Amino acid sequence: LFAGASEFVKGVVAMSGLPAPDRLEVCFAGRSNVGKSSLINALTGTKALARASNTPGRTQEINFFTQGPDLYLVDLPGYGYANAPLKVVEKWQKLLKQYLSGRQTLRRAFVLIDARHGIKPVDDEIMRLLDTSAVTFQCVLTKADKVKAAERDKILTQVRAGLAKHPAAFPEILLTSAEKGDGIATLRSIIAGLE
Numbered sequence: 001l002f003a004g005a006s007e008f009v010k011g012v013v014a015m016s017g018l019p020a021p022d023r024l025e026v027c028f029a030g031r032s033n034v035g036k037s038s039l040i041n042a043l044t045g046t047k048a049l050a051r052a053s054n055t056p057g058r059t060q061e062i063n064f065f066t067q068g069p070d071l072y073l074v075d076l077p078g079y080g081y082a083n084a085p086l087k088v089v090e091k092w093q094k095l096l097k098q099y100l101s102g103r104q105t106l107r108r109a110f111v112l113i114d115a116r117h118g119i120k121p122v123d124d125e126i127m128r129l130l131d132t133s134a135v136t137f138q139c140v141l142t143k144a145d146k147v148k149a150a151e152r153d154k155i156l157t158q159v160r161a162g163l164a165k166h167p168a169a170f171p172e173i174l175l176t177s178a179e180k181g182d183g184i185a186t187l188r189s190i191i192a193g194l195e
């Protein structure tokens with residue numbers, strides 16, 4: 001599933017814009033700035049396929065990328081940053097809900113959590129949405145290069161307890177660094193193993 005090149009397909013702002021559901025799909029959700037776009041770049045071995053930036057809320061559309069002929073990687077808009085106008089937030093939430101509950105080819109969601117911060121209330125909300133949408137999800141800790149072992153273990157304990165409340169959650173937690181490459185091959189093989 002992970003053979004071949006990646007290409008940006010399109011950014012989608014409404015359900016009517018979704019590409020035809022003609023292949024498997026995985027999506028990446030997480031708070032703004034958690035590292036979704038960077039992770040997609042690391043997974044696909046590209047530097048700037050998905051735009052990564054320091055400006056929170058940079059990715060405001062649902063962005064579709066191909067990975068070879070049989071897979072879509074989907075970069076979801078980041079949630080939970082301050083200063084977003086309520087109207088914008090509401091629009092995203094609606095689109096996100098529609099996408100998560102209505103996309104038949106969506107095989108798994110990856111919920112990215114900053115390895116320094118653990119699960120926040122907004123993450124819990126998304127996880128609840130995934131539960132009710134019956135989308136199985138797996139938690140990916142990002143920016144592992146930024147935490148020391150002791151702190152990391154504390155966060156892992158918090159995340160493990162947090163996931164236990166969610167029926168759609170996989171128990172396995174992935175520790176990744178888009179910067180250093182940790183966990184990227186593992187994540188790739190998990191995605192490649194989906195059917």
Ligand code: GTP
Nearest residue numbers: 033034035036037038052053057058059078178179
């Ligand atoms: P939005 O599109 O705004 O929702 O953000 P995003 O989740 O796509 O985050 P993005 O990939 O743009 O990364 C945000 C910032 O974190 C950038 O400055 C990245 O360089 C940095 N970053 C991402 N992943 C890592 C990582 O593994 N390690 C370190 N040290 N920095 C990272």
Ligand code: MG
Nearest residue numbers: 036037051059
């Ligand atoms: Mg992004």
